[in-house]
Structures are given as structure tokens and as C-alpha cells.
Amino acid sequence: MRVLMFGWEFPPAQTGGLGTHCYELVKNMGAKGISVVLFVPKRSERVKNALENVEIVEVGVELSNPYSRSHSTTLEKGYGWNFFN
Secondary structure, eight states: OEEEEEOSOOTTOOSSSHHHHHHHHHHHHHHTTOEEEEEEEEESSOOOOOOTTEEEEEEEEEESOTTOOSSOOSOOSSOOTTSOO
């Protein structure tokens, strides 16, 4: 069986839980003999892959943080950080 996956992060890049989940998922599928190709955004720190039957493909422009934004995240109007401010 062959599996194609798309993920937002993969160790060493970890911002939330998706990187851990993707790592464990592809590691266990590879160990069961399933061929996995995982596409992730290119990062400044290269993905190191020593997993059996797993290919990691970095695509696109280099990102320092997949959750970074081109605009400020400061609240300008509307609710405050705790909804009531």
C-alpha cells in the first residue's frame, strides 16, 4: 500500500501537536511496510528522516513559522483577550 500525506509541520519543526501526530503516524505506517510520502512546507531547518518506508518532501518557499502572519495579531477593535476587555 502507498499513502500520500500533506502536513503543516514535522519534527524538528513543531508549533503545535500536528508535528507529533504526523511523525507518529508515518513512523508506524512505515514500520508496517506501508510506503508513505509526506509533503511539508520547506523550513530553514531541514527535516531529518531516518524512518523506514517514509519519504519527506519539502515544498514551496522557506517558512520560519507556518503560523506566522503578514499582519499584526494585535487586537485593534472588538473583543479583548479575555472576551470582556
